[in-house]
Amino acid sequence: MSAAGAFSLLLLAGCGAGAADDGRIGAAVVVSSQAQKVYDEIQAQPPARQRAKAVQLAKEEGRLEVYTSLTDDVANAVDKAFHRQFPGIRISMFRGNSETILQRILQESQARKLGADAVESDFLEMSSLDGQKALAHYTGPGQARVAASSRFPDWTADRFNVFLPAWNTDLVKPADVPRSWEALADSRYKGRITLEPTDSDWYENVTHYWLTHGRSQAQVDRLWRRIVANSHVTKGHTTIMALLGAGQTPLDSMNYTYITEQARLKGAPVDYRLPDGTSPLPAFARPNGVGMLRGAQHPAAAWLFYDWMLHEGQKVLVSLHLTPSTKVPGDTSLAGVHLAPFDVKGLTDPSTDWDKKYDEQLRGVASAKGTG
Amino acid sequence: MTTTTRPPAPTLPSVPRPRPLARLRDRFNLQVLVVGGAMVVVGYLAVVPVGFLLHDTFIGSRSELSFRAFGRAYGAGSQAGTMMLNSLAFAFGSAAFALVVGATLAYLQVRTDIPFKGLLFAASLVPLIVPGILYAAAWIFLGDPSIGLVNTLVFKPVLGASPVNVYSLWGMIWVQGLHLAPVAFLLMTSAFRGMDPSLEESAAMSGASRRTVLRRVTLPLLRPALVSAALLMFVQSLESFEVPGLLGLQNGIYVFTSRIYFVLRAFPADYGSAGAYAVGLLVIAAAGVLLSSWLQRRGGHATVTGKAFRPQQIELGRARPWVGAGVVLYFAVTVVLPVGVLVYASLLRSYAQPSLKALRGMSLHNYGEVLRLPIAVTALKNSVLLGVGAATVVMFLAAVVSWAVVRTRIPGRRLLDLLAFTPIVIPGLVLGLALSFVYLRVPLPIYGTLGILLISYCTRYLPYGMRYASTAMTQMSKELEESATVFGASWWQTFRRILVPLASSGLVAGWIYILVVSFRELSSTILLYSPGTEVLSVLIWEQFENGQLTTLAAIGVLMVALLVVLVLVAHRLGARFGLQSDSSR
Numbered sequence: 001m002s003a004a005g006a007f008s009l010l011l012l013a014g015c016g017a018g019a020a021d022d023g024r025i026g027a028a029v030v031v032s033s034q035a036q037k038v039y040d041e042i043q044a045q046p047p048a049r050q051r052a053k054a055v056q057l058a059k060e061e062g063r064l065e066v067y068t069s070l071t072d073d074v075a076n077a078v079d080k081a082f083h084r085q086f087p088g089i090r091i092s093m094f095r096g097n098s099e100t101i102l103q104r105i106l107q108e109s110q111a112r113k114l115g116a117d118a119v120e121s122d123f124l125e126m127s128s129l130d131g132q133k134a135l136a137h138y139t140g141p142g143q144a145r146v147a148a149s150s151r152f153p154d155w156t157a158d159r160f161n162v163f164l165p166a167w168n169t170d171l172v173k174p175a176d177v178p179r180s181w182e183a184l185a186d187s188r189y190k191g192r193i194t195l196e197p198t199d200s201d202w203y204e205n206v207t208h209y210w211l212t213h214g215r216s217q218a219q220v221d222r223l224w225r226r227i228v229a230n231s232h233v234t235k236g237h238t239t240i241m242a243l244l245g246a247g248q249t250p251l252d253s254m255n256y257t258y259i260t261e262q263a264r265l266k267g268a269p270v271d272y273r274l275p276d277g278t279s280p281l282p283a284f285a286r287p288n289g290v291g292m293l294r295g296a297q298h299p300a301a302a303w304l305f306y307d308w309m310l311h312e313g314q315k316v317l318v319s320l321h322l323t324p325s326t327k328v329p330g331d332t333s334l335a336g337v338h339l340a341p342f343d344v345k346g347l348t349d350p351s352t353d354w355d356k357k358y359d360e361q362l363r364g365v366a367s368a369k370g371t372g
Numbered sequence: 373m374t375t376t377t378r379p380p381a382p383t384l385p386s387v388p389r390p391r392p393l394a395r396l397r398d399r400f401n402l403q404v405l406v407v408g409g410a411m412v413v414v415g416y417l418a419v420v421p422v423g424f425l426l427h428d429t430f431i432g433s434r435s436e437l438s439f440r441a442f443g444r445a446y447g448a449g450s451q452a453g454t455m456m457l458n459s460l461a462f463a464f465g466s467a468a469f470a471l472v473v474g475a476t477l478a479y480l481q482v483r484t485d486i487p488f489k490g491l492l493f494a495a496s497l498v499p500l501i502v503p504g505i506l507y508a509a510a511w512i513f514l515g516d517p518s519i520g521l522v523n524t525l526v527f528k529p530v531l532g533a534s535p536v537n538v539y540s541l542w543g544m545i546w547v548q549g550l551h552l553a554p555v556a557f558l559l560m561t562s563a564f565r566g567m568d569p570s571l572e573e574s575a576a577m578s579g580a581s582r583r584t585v586l587r588r589v590t591l592p593l594l595r596p597a598l599v600s601a602a603l604l605m606f607v608q609s610l611e612s613f614e615v616p617g618l619l620g621l622q623n624g625i626y627v628f629t630s631r632i633y634f635v636l637r638a639f640p641a642d643y644g645s646a647g648a649y650a651v652g653l654l655v656i657a658a659a660g661v662l663l664s665s666w667l668q669r670r671g672g673h674a675t676v677t678g679k680a681f682r683p684q685q686i687e688l689g690r691a692r693p694w695v696g697a698g699v700v701l702y703f704a705v706t707v708v709l710p711v712g713v714l715v716y717a718s719l720l721r722s723y724a725q726p727s728l729k730a731l732r733g734m735s736l737h738n739y740g741e742v743l744r745l746p747i748a749v750t751a752l753k754n755s756v757l758l759g760v761g762a763a764t765v766v767m768f769l770a771a772v773v774s775w776a777v778v779r780t781r782i783p784g785r786r787l788l789d790l791l792a793f794t795p796i797v798i799p800g801l802v803l804g805l806a807l808s809f810v811y812l813r814v815p816l817p818i819y820g821t822l823g824i825l826l827i828s829y830c831t832r833y834l835p836y837g838m839r840y841a842s843t844a845m846t847q848m849s850k851e852l853e854e855s856a857t858v859f860g861a862s863w864w865q866t867f868r869r870i871l872v873p874l875a876s877s878g879l880v881a882g883w884i885y886i887l888v889v890s891f892r893e894l895s896s897t898i899l900l901y902s903p904g905t906e907v908l909s910v911l912i913w914e915q916f917e918n919g920q921l922t923t924l925a926a927i928g929v930l931m932v933a934l935l936v937v938l939v940l941v942a943h944r945l946g947a948r949f950g951l952q953s954d955s956s957r
Contacts, residue, residue, distance in 0.1 A: 111812030
């Protein structure tokens with residue numbers, strides 16, 4: 001009887017559709033006309049006066065809730081700096097990994113109990129929120145500070161994760177450092193490479209790069225098979241970095257350069273640049289960014305945070321060795337690195353499941369192919 | 373319904389009522405209230421996430437029955453066959469290893485005059501306290517073929533080779549088995565304590581050899597506990613993620629949970645496939661439950677009877693020093709090595725192999741860092757509250773429900789048993805999702821509070837509580853309750869004054885277990901916590917995500933210290949409450 005009671009409660013609570021067909025749980029997005037009115041009111045001002053208007057309205061709101069996947073040292077620094085500049089606005093940051101952030105916003109949206117005003121997260125999650133029309137359009141002065149490639153319909157990149165191999169400098173001499181992505185397939189790296197099982201965005205970008213730089217599909221497939229045969233798999237970029245520093249593995253196929261840099265500064269024998277300070281490989285920079293929610297309860301504060309992240313917030317990111325999306329004095333995170341365009345289109349194409357492809361490639365499923 | 377209000381019936385009559393009928397009615401009412409209430413809560417805790425899981429696995433986008441999730445999960449390209457074989461081999465191997473180790477140690481602890489009992493108790497708890505992610509990481513630093521300290525410091529100099537490899541299936545079984553052995557130890561200790569050794573003694577007096585006694589008397593008597601423990605550990609290994617995630621992937625050894633991790637981590641997350649894998653786990657676990665209840669029914673044995681008994685300790689005699697040395701070795705392998713590596717790592721800025729340079733750079737920097745973390749105090753407070761709360765709620769529910777399952781003929785009690793067991797196979801992430809889904813929609817102020825975490829922990833650890841409680845209840849002879857009833861005790865009095873104290877050994881063991889594992893719970897917490905309700909495991913995860921492996925090690929060391937203190941306090945309180953302490957004998 002108790003079981004039946006609980007179950008009916010559940011059915012009452014749940015919507016009809018399940019996830020059996022496509023694996024997705026549907027969500028309706030919360031839209032608040034009140035919030036839109038505030039966004040419009042701020043953005044109707046001339047650009048130079050928008051910030052002042054936002055500060056005035058945000059102070060009346062008094063609070064700001066941000067959901068972010070920034071690591072906690074960065075999130076804490078952002079929290080502190082924002083609070084110092086706007087002591088009248090109580091900022092509160094919920095930290096989670098990017099999937100959790102997306103999950104939470106969708107869940108809360110569906111239940112009409114949205115807690116977040118602004119969101120700061122990774123490329124795929126921001127794209128997904130954008131695709132579901134959860135984000136409000138920002139036209140403020142921050143747009144002008146970033147390059148066109150950092151502007152997305154309803155969110156803006158505030159930082160980049162740069163993909164490059166990392167190695168243990170005690171175990172890999174400068175002459176043995178891979179000079180191209182193809183080099184990872186060399187037999188001299190047999191058993192010496194670590195792959196991360198969720199790096200499908202890297203997998204897609206390298207594949208796309210090869211296919212658009214004169215390699216045939218058959219060549220690309222062969223390269224990937226040989227890279228996988230050279231490698232073993234470890235979960236977590238930061239775990240890999242710790243093991244790389246400890247000498248468990250000599251070479252990491254790809255890590256975020258800021259993780260390598262932070263480890264290096266703590267004294268680990270790791271690097272992603274040659275001793276001359278350059279990297280010979282084309283690097284891919286994944287944009288991560290900031291957005292304000294259409295269902296925000298503190299819209300002016302959300303707008304202010306968005307604008308702030310593209311301005312003062314950039315310095316906070318640089319102080320922790322992240323790669324900012326605007327020009328910030330003292331930023332050396334891209335020194336010696338040459339960037340190849342990040343394949344936004346391929347990654348957001350709904351017809352291709354890159355996570356599944358990469359997973360099959362790693363498991364050596366015979367049909368695995370790196371096609372687009 | 374009556375319109376007149378009656379004064380509430382006194383629930384605990386201090387003097388025997390004159391009319392037996394009225395007394396019977398009162399007793400019945402309270403019994404129905406407590407047992408019924410507990411059953412409703414257990415049913416609710418279990419059904420909500422299971423219902424959610426089944427809904428998302430079997431219902432398609434247009435609300436029709438669909439099996440496409442299974443096609444995706446087990447179809448072409450999924451290598452599901454190998455994956456299932458790996459899962460079973462891993463789970464079976466770890467459970468068997470843990471059971472043999474745990475049961476042997478429990479026997480030595482309770483029934484022999486083995487030296488270093490305190491050491492054994494510590495050895496049986498510390499691996500339980502260390503979070504899985506940290507325990508697996510510690511074993512990487514110990515058993516990696518190239519940098520593992522066991523290889524580089526012991527085997528390489530002696531044998532010239534590095535035979536230890538934690539990334540193999542055997543390595544996984546070793547680490548998981550050692551991590552689980554404490555569960556077996558706790559379960560089996562309480563079983564041995566509740567067992568009247570006079571049966572063995574009579575067998576021995578009648579001329580049975582030691583082996584015969586073991587085979588014909590001891591093992592059959594222990595069967596309920598052994599079966600319970602085996603089942604629990606088998607299912608827990610099936611469900612665990614850290615070891616397969618950190619060690620298995622290195623050589624491409626995939627199991628159910630690493631597949632679940634992938635489909636949930638993939639973009640967009642495939643909840644249907646995750647559900648299909650979880651249903652696979654559920655089926656295997658249900659088979660385990662049925663098998664175990666069949667084994668239990670083939671002769672349950674009451675071993676706690678009305679007769680007084682005082683177990684005689686077997687004197688090990690000449691074997692004593694050797695067994696003692698074995699205990700020290702076991703302590704060294706399960707506690708000193710992994711915790712030692714953690715302490716070592718916690719003193720470094722970034723992990724490096726032991727060298728003069730590394731030793732010179734040692735400092736307490738990481739500990740200072742932990743104390744400076746802004747959420748450290750909140751997290752500690754919340755963890756203690758939740759751990760104590762969940763352990764108390766679960767053990768109370770489990771005691772009542774297992775009494776109903778074991779002792780009564782209430783219809784549907786076997787279903788209840790199964791229900792109370794199902795949460796064990798629901799991946800934490802799915803549980804977290806289900807709970808947030810439900811409590812976001814229920815008009816109760818639970819979402820975003822510690823309450824939702826408490827519900828989650830109670831759900832997750834109910835199966836464990838049930839195993840501890842039902843093992844204790846199965847062992848108890850009915851005559852004790854009957855004599856209490858004959859002497860006029862109400863049901864509640866009997867339950868409180870007879871059953872609980874006699875089962876206290878098992879209940880306290882369960883309480884300690886749940887307290888400890890609550891501190892580690894992460895997978896559901898991560899979806900359910902909010903600013904202000906962070907717990908220690910969140911703190912650990914933050915450091916892990918952040919790549920601060922050495923700070924993480926410092927948190928691990930502090931956690932071990934804190935929980936050892938908590939467990940010692942619980943043990944002391946338990947002893948006062950009726951838990952027999954072996955060391956005091």
